[in-house]
Amino acid sequence: MDADYLPFHASPSKPEFKVPAGAVDAHCHVFGPADKFPYHPKRKYTPCDASKEQLFALRDYLGFARNVIVQASCHGTDNAALIDALNTAGELARGVAVVDPAISMEELKQMHEAGVRAVRFNFVKRLVDTTPKEVFLSIAEKIKQLDWHIVVYFEAPDLEDLIPFLKQLNTTIVVDHMGRPDVANGIDHEDFQRFISLMAENPNVWTKVSCPERLTLQAPDYSDVVPFARTLVEKFPDRVLWGTDWPHPNMKSHVPDDGKLVDVIPLIAPTAELQQALLIDNPMRLYWDK
Numbered sequence: 001m002d003a004d005y006l007p008f009h010a011s012p013s014k015p016e017f018k019v020p021a022g023a024v025d026a027h028c029h030v031f032g033p034a035d036k037f038p039y040h041p042k043r044k045y046t047p048c049d050a051s052k053e054q055l056f057a058l059r060d061y062l063g064f065a066r067n068v069i070v071q072a073s074c075h076g077t078d079n080a081a082l083i084d085a086l087n088t089a090g091e092l093a094r095g096v097a098v099v100d101p102a103i104s105m106e107e108l109k110q111m112h113e114a115g116v117r118a119v120r121f122n123f124v125k126r127l128v129d130t131t132p133k134e135v136f137l138s139i140a141e142k143i144k145q146l147d148w149h150i151v152v153y154f155e156a157p158d159l160e161d162l163i164p165f166l167k168q169l170n171t172t173i174v175v176d177h178m179g180r181p182d183v184a185n186g187i188d189h190e191d192f193q194r195f196i197s198l199m200a201e202n203p204n205v206w207t208k209v210s211c212p213e214r215l216t217l218q219a220p221d222y223s224d225v226v227p228f229a230r231t232l233v234e235k236f237p238d239r240v241l242w243g244t245d246w247p248h249p250n251m252k253s254h255v256p257d258d259g260k261l262v263d264v265i266p267l268i269a270p271t272a273e274l275q276q277a278l279l280i281d282n283p284m285r286l287y288w289d290k
């Protein structure tokens, strides 16, 4: 583990908000254990181990029923830890993989059998080296045969240049963490308005209204992020997902309490109908009903 790496919260609080039965944690990871699933040699950070057993125990503790487990950059294109967790969880988990462009259809079909339903394209410069867009487009072409979608992770200043590429993908796109808006700019800033326009003009674009802990300027108070997430939930109620982002890699400001993150949900989705869509209907339609 990196010397400055903050491990996940050892004893998160019990949420006050009771998530509805069948709720899905639609963005989380498994890390290692390193002695069984080594971290990628070209990784940009080395996390603490965060096992499938710990993830599933948190799922149950917070009151969730299912997980969508997302491949993180510290494992590169070696999805073994992800697949192992999917094989253990069976119907209670689905996965988002990071793949090499040379991957065969046979390998992709095996991943599908394990529960993978998407690939992830990561554009965050502190996490990955730049990948030529042609590489991503070749992967996007391959996964069409499996009806998978594409999860993208980028930062708000990068969106304008990315839009032409995103429009080439011609499939469902799920944007991690609202495209990481700079909350200091407020929701009327051109960057966040550009993201709203992207979703308004492209019905194939979804977003995760997650990670207030990464975006807040006043940790552990997440109220400055609520307007961003609530705006997206209310404008696009059928195209939003929520996740804990456990085990919270690369946190520097604080160690998020997962129970407190769950308690943000009723602030960003203030009605039972919005919570049902955010936590159950949308993730089930995207990851289980296909």
Ligand SMILES: O=C(O)/C=C(\C=C(/O)C(=O)O)C(=O)O
Residues within 6 Å of the ligand: 071, 072, 073, 074, 122, 127, 153, 176, 214, 245, 248, 249, 250
């Ligand atoms: O876990 C997250 O979604 C956010 C981060 C890391 C990754 O996504 C990753 O390593 O793939 C981050 O912002 O450092």
